[in-house]
Amino acid sequence: MAVLVLGGAGYIGSHAVDRLIQKGYDVAVVDNLVTGHRAAVNNKARFYEGDIRDAAFLNSVFEQEKVEGVIHFAAFSIVPESMKDPLKYFDNNTAGMVKLLEAMARYNVKKIVFSSTAATYGEPKEVPIRETAPQVPTNPYGESKLAMEKIMHWSDIAYGIKFVALRYFNVAGAKPDGSIGEDHHPETHLVPIILQVAAGEREQLQIFGNDYPTPDGTNVRDYVHVIDLADAHILALEYLKQGHESNAFNLGSSTGFSNKQILDAARSVTERPIPAVNAPRRAGDPSTLIAASDKARSILGWKPQYDDVKEIIKTAWNWKKNAPAGYDDRGGNE
Ligand code: UFG
Numbered sequence: 001m002a003v004l005v006l007g008g009a010g011y012i013g014s015h016a017v018d019r020l021i022q023k024g025y026d027v028a029v030v031d032n033l034v035t036g037h038r039a040a041v042n043n044k045a046r047f048y049e050g051d052i053r054d055a056a057f058l059n060s061v062f063e064q065e066k067v068e069g070v071i072h073f074a075a076f077s078i079v080p081e082s083m084k085d086p087l088k089y090f091d092n093n094t095a096g097m098v099k100l101l102e103a104m105a106r107y108n109v110k111k112i113v114f115s116s117t118a119a120t121y122g123e124p125k126e127v128p129i130r131e132t133a134p135q136v137p138t139n140p141y142g143e144s145k146l147a148m149e150k151i152m153h154w155s156d157i158a159y160g161i162k163f164v165a166l167r168y169f170n171v172a173g174a175k176p177d178g179s180i181g182e183d184h185h186p187e188t189h190l191v192p193i194i195l196q197v198a199a200g201e202r203e204q205l206q207i208f209g210n211d212y213p214t215p216d217g218t219n220v221r222d223y224v225h226v227i228d229l230a231d232a233h234i235l236a237l238e239y240l241k242q243g244h245e246s247n248a249f250n251l252g253s254s255t256g257f258s259n260k261q262i263l264d265a266a267r268s269v270t271e272r273p274i275p276a277v278n279a280p281r282r283a284g285d286p287s288t289l290i291a292a293s294d295k296a297r298s299i300l301g302w303k304p305q306y307d308d309v310k311e312i313i314k315t316a317w318n319w320k321k322n323a324p325a326g327y328d329d330r331g332g333n334e
Contacts, residue, residue, distance in 0.1 A: 002027060017045050019227065070104060086144075111240040162246050181323065195320045198270040
């Protein structure tokens, strides 16, 4: 029986595939390679290039594989892009989910672990954010993922497809050996942009907003290491295999770091000056996002290994030094 990983060539998906293989799972990967990288996929996984909105393609994958469960990473995830082009998000993310669930119902696959996001909560009324908090997204990306959660809820009731929605906070870091990591074009995320400045590829960091109601005026986020995140998906799959009901879990460290604190941590890790300037707020950014993540710890048995943001940045820096131009510098993954 195979675990089918959709979006397994992307940043988080490729780390999850790698961890699944290390733990002895049989893995098949689907990715349209729009943002993913073929070289990021562990070569012990079978790879199918195609789009989940293409029903004929998806049917052919389900025909060839005996799928025990699906882990779904195949979505766009850039908040500012979603503000400019919301339909791109509702098409790929939300409509893609409909197509996927249709195929799962057709092939009698009843388990899905899904990449949701803290962006489904919007601007929280209480911090840390619990899973029961109101979900009122402030951007189309979060709205597209909230709609996907709701579609899964009704598909559970109607077709018995059980799901775990994992609501990620801010993901960073890379496999510690530096063989796979984050490689987006264009890059929009804070940690890799800071490391591009550290590496001399960008002149300076722009800090978006310094007048938020936070201790130093910059946004506060909760960082989780990509390997810890990957492992949570495997625990979630096992949870569903044990016959539990559908559920949603936050994945974060429960500690907040401001953008300025992340910059300082990166200066210390890289021992580079990393010039930075204040810039206007970025549309759609909530002020503070910090997870309450005790539910994942107690119910899934999740034990994140990385509790130090400098250690997280160190693994991202290791990847950056190993592959300065990302996957353009790399042939394949063992
Ligand atoms: N930032 C800058 N300068 C930059 C890039 C980012 O100041 O050049 C700031 C942003 O304004 C924000 C913070 O750094 O305050 C983090 O921004 P990211 O783009 O790295 O991440 P986001 O918080 O916007 O979003 C990420 C994921 C989403 C997820 C969200 C939940 O991309 O999928 O975390 O916390 F929903």
